[in-house]
Amino acid sequence: MDGLRGALLIGGTSSDAGKSLVVAGLCRALVRDGVRVAPFKAQNMSNNSVVTADGGEIGRAQALQAYACGLAPSTRFNPVLLKPGGDRRSHVVLRGRPAGDVGAADYVRRRTQLASIVADELASLRDDYDVVVCEGAGSVAEINLRASDIANLGLARGADLPVVLVTDIDRGGSLAHLFGSTAILDAADQRLISGFVINKFRGDQSILDPGLVRLGELTGRPTLGVLPFAENLWIDAEDSLAVPVGRRVGPAGGDGDPGATRLSVAAIRLPRISNSTDVEALACEPGVDVTWVDDPGSVVAADLVVVPGTRATVSDLGWLRDRGLGAALTARAARGAPTIAICGGFQMLARTIDDPVESAGGRVDGLGVFDIDIVFHPDKTLRQVTGVVDGEAVTGYEIHHGRVERSAERDWIATDPAAVGADAGAIRGGLRGTHIHGLLANDRFRRVLLRQVADEAGKHDFVVAADTEVDAVRAAQVDLIADLLVAHLDMGAVAELIATGPTPGLPTITHLLS
Template identity: 45%
Template sequence: MSALMIQGTTSDAGKSTVVAALCRWLARQGVSVAPFKPQNMALNSAVTVEGGEIGRSTALQALACGLEPENDMNPVLLKPQTDVGAQVILRGQVHGNMQALDYHRFKAEARETVMAAWQSLRRRYDVIIVEGAGSPAEINLRENDIANMGFAEAADIPVVLVGDIDRGGVFAQLVGTMALLSPSEQARVKGFVINRFRGDLGLLQDGLDWLEEYAQRPVLGVLPYLQDLMLDAEDSVQQAGQEEGDGLFRVVIPALPRMSNHNDFDPLRLHPRVALRFARDPEKAGPADLVILPGSKHTRSDLTWLEQSGWPEYLDRHLRYGGKLLGICGGFQMLGRSVSDPEAVEGEAGETRALSYLDFDTRLASNKTLLEVEGGFLDQQAGFSGYEIHNGLSQGPAFDRPWLTLDGHPVGAESRDGQIRGCYIHGLMDRAEACDALLRWAGLPPSEAPAPDYRAHRLTQLDRLADSVEANLDTAKLHQWLFTLKG
């Protein structure tokens, strides 16, 4: 087994895309390769083949390898619920909720989970591309580190350090990060990759020469800024208020503070007839044909935020003018009468009044539903595939008016006038036929041009990344590092 770890000078330096690019590049050569991220903090997650949960970006990297996502690929997933607390998921399953200081002390125990998953993967694949988290130079997090150099040292694998030149100061990023590493960690860094470069590479050459001379390590290459690259993100979402697409059909999504799985809406971002807007302030949201309440990792607190921000008034006005309203997962729970949390699953125990657009109540519980699903629309000949990730159960008369079917069983709920729909299914619009069906319900007129095929789009983007590796990195040195530096 060979391995290489990609670490970054900062969060969002491009570690996830570089790992995905390397995975795709190796898979296209017929190499048995898998991704691994020891620890991830993200609200965007995916369901694994074992019925577990891992970070969405790692699932994308599995797709790049031609694999189904597995629990072992991301053994520790932290899903923030507050600024100082998160749900802790170990090898796909919920371990419990922890405050930040409690988790910091728990990391020594979490290391055992990480190393067990690592040993499981290394027995089954020839090459593993490992992704770090944040920066290895975060001094306050170094004790019992399992995300960056702590893992690299434990697994005895080489590291490539990635810096983002689009942010500026890339040489300071790389040199400063190296300066804060221990001597053994510095020795583990075999070279650098500069990411997201725009312009004439000739203007950068003097800096590259200086860096190699100063650091006594090679620059493996400079990856260009890829225009219009859109792939599954861990957490980042477009700036609230920014509109994507120039279509005439307007979709507005309230940008909840604890919004989860916003990748659900990537097919809408790609749709040529849709203008998509994430908005925090309803006064700046503008009119909409369709409003979607997204998933939430803390439904009750996000409901309070909606109320305090004035969104109920916006939604009432939107419905009076004939607009459609869709709720997905946590957003679906918000459409009911109440959300109760007697077991303190998402925070303090209690009950919160919901929007009362649909006649049902939700009771959160510690058991978590994790399912990959397939089904269809009851009113249209269109199929979908997706997944469920949620706690608790919703019950009430609204479920007597379903609008979807799963394995022959009706699911979801719809208002009597047909303006409001909700369900627990993420990824509902990934298939073009399902996206078209949903938009037809919402009022988008039929067209000869179908919605984009999101799965095909993702594969095309992954191939763009692999092509960029072929064109811009020293692939001979990559082969040398991968197949002679054994992990």
């Protein structure tokens, strides 16, 4: 693909349709062909985020897409990030920096002012790279938001981008979704919809093909590919829809010696969970079974419990108590059973939480597992971290308003620069807590930790794999996505769209009006 230059937008018929996956795969496939590629998502709504080298914050999916391009995460790739803290309000991150909280109605008014920022960032990326692969947000058919849209057709129309629509056929109704999502748009927006992609197809495609032929007749648009359902794609899930209760995290069918001793990990599926990807590093390990749970029985029975981050610490603390999970966690603490709490999860295990920022609820009692006090500050801590745990070097990142103001616990992690109070962690027996995300992705540290956890759980014959590398697993996942696209997507047609823009002469669908 020598000389390829341009951009396109991968839109969806819904959230979690596969947009992030297709963008990552396209980026990787193009990079393997020698194209200089950058990802771009004008506006993302996700509580899964990472910290960039300059102390900014972007969506986790854009960090994975940057990884697929061989690039470090940058705030350029996701200039607007919304982090939901409740059903009605979200925290706004603009060019990587906190920019206040908004409700749905006032954000609609505000984001019209963000259009120029988004357009400038995209133009800058197009100047610096051969190809920019853009990802839309949610569904392109949210016509109630079209007037102020900056992520879907608003972005595509402003930059004259061809749009490829992705749909998840595993949910059902995909042919109607593709037709309806196109037909409901006005004529100028329909002009940009240049093709369709079916995602997560199972079975015999010959049964689907007549529907694709009819879809083409009705819309005048080609289906560019049918991507098969791939059970072994699982790492770096962004959307909360990808972490349902009861879902086992990791490769399909398990791994490791089926006759060997295994460790069970219960990851609590909080309502406002953030950075759910922290547990994926554990799931990379042979013999470690990680499952999302929301019941006390699973918390009591597991060898290890992980309490992940949350965008609503006080609210999710109340949920823990209401579900009986709070009592189950304190019972684990009383017997010293292995527990790891990360960021918001760490905060919920404190003696007290004083939060005038996130919940504006003031001081509340935590679960009291750790003898620490948390105070929320208006200034968010955003930083990459290096440190040492049990003699092993570790790296990670922090994203939090709550800080440890007082601690009677032993520090778990020694960081550089030194954290405020015990923000980098606390440890007492089998209980461990930290504000650092990404800690479990450190391979040597994780092996030492799993050996400790297995002994604490009484599973002394558990064998920790000596060669698991999270980065290698992530690279293999990204290459697998790219391989799927190369095998099942018309890459030539996609390259032509990138190079030439929206397909000229596409018909406007008027079937619904006639």
